Amino acid sequence: MASKLSKAFRALAFGFVALFAASSLPALAQQPTSVNPTAQSVKEEQLLQALKPGAPVAGRISIPDKQAANLIQPGRDWRAFNQETLPKLGAYSLIGIAFVLVAFYALRGKIRIDAGLSGMKILRFGALDRFTHWLTATSFIVLAITGINVTFGKFVLAPVMGPEAFAAWAGFAKLLHNYVGFAFMAGVVLTFLIWVKDNIPNAVDLQWFAAGGGLLGKGHPPAKRFNGGQKIIFWSVVVGGFLLSLSGWHLLFPTAESIEHVQWQATLHGTTAFVMIAIIIAHIYIGSVGMEGAFDAMGSGEVDLNWAKEHHSLWVEDVMKGKRPAGNAAPQPAE
């Protein structure tokens, strides 16, 4: 037993010696007489030049945070966007839409019901419709205010409130933004599900746009449940809401992302947000002060029959003939 083991050890030892000799001899032979330490050394300059624009200088790191392996990463482009382009875009879109709406109100005034109030009501939006609308609407308004605060707060509010009070408000606003975002995502999904069937573009919309949508000129072009303008709002909310949700999600959970990815998401989020805010301000205008009888649709859910006949003539016909239910919930009996 003992002799067998020692034999095995001797064989193993011999093997190792042979292996070592075989591997080290050629290596020794190849050793250059003098070492040039700069040969193939990493020059920062060369590395930066060899990089594609926007890519980081990365290496290996021994700490668990693998993102820290990026030695020098892009950042200045995003800074320029965040501090110059985005505030400009935001200011132009907010001031621009305010100017357009004031001008529209001055020229066109409030859009009245031509035939006057009929006194008869027709159910336009049921409980589910209105829940979806107000879930999306209230969360959007909270997100818009807290989001605008990130871009403009330090220029507008901070000088008035002082840095401590502003930081406290901004911290609260950040939390609101992070959590209310989920309500908005739910609202966008519901919006899509319950209204997409009435928002497929069709030939009626072309006529509606050709006739100026009743916004410009006299008379009302025919429309089904949603007219061309409303379909634009619907698809803006669905597409814009999807982009905002997607980019917002990535900004909320950035742990696995590269820095360029996060910068790109922040760019997308800010740009989409300001475009959406402008669109929604126009939507709020026409749904409230801009048009007589329009608010009832999302307020009580029941609109005046004359308003419905003027703005959604084909829809009223369908409802009257019993071809379709009025709202997206059990219709209430007429009083």
Place this chain on the structure above:
Amino acid sequence: MARMKFLCDADRCIECNACVTACKNEHEVPWGINRRRVVTINDGKPGERSVSMACMHCTDAPCASVCPVSCFYTTADAVVLHSKDLCIGCGYCFYACPFGAPQYPKTSNFGSRGKMDKCTYCAGGPEADGSQAELDKYGRNRLAEGKLPLCAEMCSTKALLAGDGDIIAQIYKERVAKRGYGSGAWGWKVAYKETVAL
């Protein structure tokens, strides 16, 4: 006043990570956060170099520019510091930083970020120099005691240099002239918009 800078001589750095450890210990940096780190470029290949990197205390710092609550300030020594009382943990400084310096402790659910933490150049924060509040939030204030950042002070090969930018650039230039090569002042162009002419 001196313009404080860091310079890592990559031809001397041996990736011992002592600067990382010293920093974590000196400032009692929370778990998961490394104010300084060592990155190895071309690992295992000819010409491998290691660079110790932290906040470079940039001229016209991007973090300060994008901060939505303006919590950053630059000291008379050109050290970029921030107030953890004002910071809301939004993450924008991390998006903008070319060196990945700002980091956030995970404090609550949904991965939301706590107050940002980064290298202070061993210069503390807005609280009174050497106060307990300053120590708790930002770590030791060595600069106020007339000492340089610990990472560079205890670097075994003197690869990491900290101090007045002109002086450490001169030291580096002399080294490069004497030994005949140098891979450059890593990050200087990005941070200070200038480099050490070799």
